[in-house]
Every structure is written in structure tokens, then in C-alpha cells.
Amino acid sequence: MFQIGSNTFDRAVFLAPMEAVTERPFRRQCRKFGADMVYTEFVSAEALIRNAAKSHDKIFLAEDEHPVGIQIYGNREEALVEATQLSERMGPDLIDINFGCPVKKVACKGQGAGSGLLRYPDLLVDLTRAVVQATSLPVTVKTRLGWDDRSIIIVDLARRLEDLGVAALTLHARTRCQMFKGNADWDWIAKVKEAVSIPVIGNGDxxxxxxxxxxFDHTGCDAVMIGRGAIGNPWIFTRAQALLSGRPDPGPPQFEDRARLYLDLLAENIEMKGERRAVLEMRKHVSGYLRGMPNISWLRGRLMQETDQAGVEGAVRDYLERLADPKFAGLREHMSVS
Ligand SMILES: Cc1cc2nc3c(=O)[nH]c(=O)nc-3n(C[C@H](O)[C@H](O)[C@H](O)COP(=O)(O)O)c2cc1C
Known part of the structure; x- marks a missing residue:
């Protein structure tokens, strides 16, 4: 059992923050499927304090998605402090600081933000201290092993972050230079877990x-965070929770249920960002929600062309009717393939 602020967890499974993926509707769906905590996508502190409407939308939270963390990034203390205070007003369970993003425009601009700060650990520590002091909420950090394999600083960094009052540490067990290549090296998660007594959240692959x-077995970590494995696949949490409590894996939902979940997600996205944008952006979820279904290229092809909600619903309806047609008998027995 471990505690982050007022939330108690036990061998928890969290949804990773992911830009343009962990928006409110998807976070809510993952919570319903058993994610113990979810996070917003990262939000630029500078954009938040400039009052950019899009950034404010990103930190707007639904009542039924708690526990939820708001993730911010930046490299200027005043901006991070102000962004922390703005975020706190949205009522999250914690503020998470991103020191892991490897993309050039974040990590390499000026002194860099995200994983760029792994080259300036003193600054990283000072920024974190300022955020911790700016809020009464728990502050957590998500980071990587170091900038490259010659500068792995995570064990020392984890101790310094613990000393200044960070409530938990998430480790994506790759260096910045690895980006998403190679394998995450889970041994480092185990080493960090041994070095600190704050909760350690393992992440990667x-x-x-x-x-x-x-x-859990390999690292002894307190929680596991799932990123790419949850895209188009929110039921991974139900399945993992079943295994954790010693029950058999229930497998993915039946196709009709997956299609309904896809349409529900679309409807909530439309409410949030308007019909056209939501329909186009939902295409990234298509492959995941429909994975393994019979004759699916037909439906995928149509969903990639539809530009409004009625079109998407019609395509799904047509597909289900085709499956129900006796001509397609035999296809249904494959319907729960993952
Ligand atoms: C599309 C995408 C967007 C991401 N956006 C963020 C982000 O906003 N904040 C963050 O801390 N990490 C972000 N990440 C990294 C993930 O949170 C996670 O650390 C990484 O994908 C490794 O975990 P996985 O192997 O379970 O995917 C992103 C990853 C992906 C694939």
C-alpha cells in the first residue's frame, strides 16, 4: 500500500500522460475500465499563463475521473509556479512535472524543458522545489534515466527529488537519446526503488x-504506468486488474461493446471539440478499438473517410449488419479475438 496525498493505492495501474490521447473522454473511459489514476496530456506552463484557451481546455477535469493528475512542463520558475497555481484551481489530485519529453521542440529549445533538463539537474531540482513550494497538492515528477547512456543520473536525481518533498516519481526507463527506441531497461526502476522510499511508478513497454x-515482479515498483498499450485498448486495465487479483484474464470486450465504446468516445469528443475535429482525431483510435475483428479493413476504410458523426455511426451499423448476415456466418466466432 502507498499513499499519494489523500489517495491510497495498492499495486496500482496508472494511465500515462499522452499528448492528444489522454484527453478527458479517454481518461474517463480508462478510469471506468479500472485505471487507478489518470493524467492529462502535458501542458506548457508558458501557454497556460498566457491564457491560451486550448491549454485551459486540457486541464479541465470531469468529476468522475478522479484520481487525476495535471501534468505541466516548462523551464522558467515563475511560469511553472503560476501554472501550478492555475492548475490547482481545477481540483486535480496532484501536479505532475514532465521532465521526460524527448521531442526536439521541447527538449532542445534554449536550456530545454521536458527531458532537456536532465542535462541540467540542478535547474531541474530548483524548478521542482519551486513547484512543491507553490502548492498544497502533492507534486510528482515523471522523467527518464538521463540524457544518454553515458549520463544516467536517475538514482542520484531520485534521492534529491525525494529530499525536496516530491510525492512520487515515475520513471520511463529509457534515456532521452533513446527516444522510444530499444527496450526500456526495467533494472533501473528496481535500482531507483531501492534508493528511495517515496512511491516509484514504473513505465516503459x-x-x-x-x-x-x-x-511488478521485476522491479518491486509501487505502481505500473501504461502508455501506448492503452491507446485504443482501455480494457487493458480491467484485464491487468483481474490478473493482479488472481482472477483469469477476461480478454477484450465483444465487438459490439467495443463499437459502442468507440461511438461513446466519439460523442464525448464531439461535445468537447466539435464534430469535424472530433471525427478526424478519433481516427487514431480506430485500429485499437477494432483490432482483430473479422473483415475489419472494410470498416476501417469507411471510418477513415467519414467526416461526421452520422457517417461514422452508419458505417459501424452497416458493419454490424454485415456480420449478422448469414452470408458472413462463421465470422462471429472470431469476434473476441484480441
Ligand atoms: C503519443 C504519445 C504522447 C505522449 N505524450 C506524453 C506527455 O504528454 N507527457 C508525458 O509525460 N509523456 C508522454 N508520452 C510518453 C508516455 O507517457 C510514456 O512515458 C511512454 O510512452 C512509455 O510508456 P509505454 O511504453 O507504456 O508507452 C507520450 C507517448 C506517446 C506515445
Whole structure:
């Protein structure tokens, strides 16, 4: 059992922050499927304090998605402090600081933000201290091993962050220079867990429900965070939770249920960002929600062309009717393939 602020967890499974993916509707769906905590996508502190409407939308939270963390990034103390205070007003359970983003425009601009700050650990520590002092909420940090394999600083950094009052540390067990290549090195998660007594959240390459158990066993971490493995696949949390409590893996939902979940997600996205944008952006979820279904290229092709909600709903309806047609008998028995 471990505690972050007022929330108590036990061998928890969290949804990773992911830009343009962990928006409110998807976060809510993952919570319903058993994610113990979810995070917003990262939000630029500078954009937040400039009052950019888009950034404010990103930190607007629904009542039923708690526990939820707001993730911010930046490299200027005043901006991070002000962004922390703005975020606190949205009522999150914690503020998470991103020191892990490897993309050039974030990590390499000026002194860099995100993982760029792994080259300036003193600044990283000072910025974190300022955020911790600016809020009464728990502050957590999400980071990587170091800038490259010659500068892995995570064990020392984790101790310094613990000393200044960080409430938990998430470690994506790659260096910045690895980006998303190679394998995450889970041994480092185990080393960090041994070095500190704050909760350690392990992250990197958990793509199947069994990987959650493997990561707990391999690292002794307190929670496992799932990123890419949850895209188009929110039921990975239900499946992992079943395994964690010693029950059999229930497998993915039946196709009709997956289609309904896809349409529900679309409807909530439309409410949030308007019909056209939501329909186009939902295309990134298509492959995941429909993975393994019979004759699916037909439906995928149509969903990639539709530009409004009625079109998407019609395409799904047509597909289900085709499956129900006796001509397609035999296809249905494959319907729960993952
Ligand atoms: C599309 C995408 C967007 C991401 N956006 C963020 C982000 O906003 N904040 C963050 O801390 N990490 C972000 N990440 C990194 C993930 O949170 C996670 O650390 C990484 O994908 C490794 O975990 P995984 O192997 O389970 O995917 C992103 C990853 C992906 C694939």
C-alpha cells in the first residue's frame, strides 16, 4: 500500500500522460475500465499563463475521473509556479512535472524543458522545489534515466527529488537519446526503488496485461504506468486488474461493446471539440478499438473517410449488419479475438 496525498493505492495501474490521447473522454473511459489514476496530456506552463484557451481546455477535469493528475512542463520558475497555481484551481489530485519529453521542440529549445533538463539537474531540482513550494497538492515528477547512456543520473536525481518533498516519481526507463527506441531497461526502476522510499511508478513497454505483473515482479515498483498499450485498448486495465487479483484474464470486450465504446468516445469528443475535429482525431483510435475483428479493413476504410458523426455511426451499423448476415456466418466466432 502507498499513499499519494489523500489517495491510497495498492499495486496500482496508472494511465500515462499522452499528448492528444489522454484527453478527458479517454481518461474517463480508462478510469471506468479500472485505471487507478489518470493524467492529462502535458501542458506548457508558458501557454497556460498566457491564457491560451486550448491549454485551459486540457486541464479541465470531469468529476468522475478522479484520481487525476495535471501534468505541466516548462523551464522558467515563475511560469511553472503560476501554472501550478492555475492548475490547482481545477481540483486535480496532484501536479505532475514532465521532465521526460524527448521531442526536439521541447527538449532542445534554449536550456530545454521536458527531458532537456536532465542535462541540467540542478535547474531541474530548483524548478521542482519551486513547484512543491507553490502548492498544497502533492507534486510528482515523471522523467527518464538521463540524457544518454553515458549520463544516467536517475538514482542520484531520485534521492534529491525525494529530499525536496516530491510525492512520487515515475520513471520511463529509457534515456532521452533513446527516444522510444530499444527496450526500456526495467533494472533501473528496481535500482531507483531501492534508493528511495517515496512511491516509484514504473513505465516503459508494458503492452499486455501480463506485462503489468512482470514489471511488478521485476522491479518491486509501487505502481505500473501504461502508455501506448492503452491507446485504443482501455480494457487493458480491467484485464491487468483481474490478473493482479488472481482472477483469469477476461480478454477484450465483444465487438459490439467495443463499437459502442468507440461511438461513446466519439460523442464525448464531439461535445468537447466539435464534430469535424472530433471525427478526424478519433481516427487514431480506430485500429485499437477494432483490432482483430473479422473483415475489419472494410470498416476501417469507411471510418477513415467519414467526416461526421452520422457517417461514422452508419458505417459501424452497416458493419454490424454485415456480420449478422448469414452470408458472413462463421465470422462471429472470431469476434473476441484480441
Ligand atoms: C503519443 C504519445 C504522447 C505522449 N505524450 C506524453 C506527455 O504528454 N507527457 C508525458 O509525460 N509523456 C508522454 N508520452 C510518453 C508516455 O507517457 C510514456 O512515458 C511512454 O510512452 C512509455 O510508456 P509505454 O511504453 O507504456 O508507452 C507520450 C507517448 C506517446 C506515445
Amino acid at each position: 508494458v503492452t499486455a496485461p501480463e506485462d503489468v505483473l512482470r514489471m
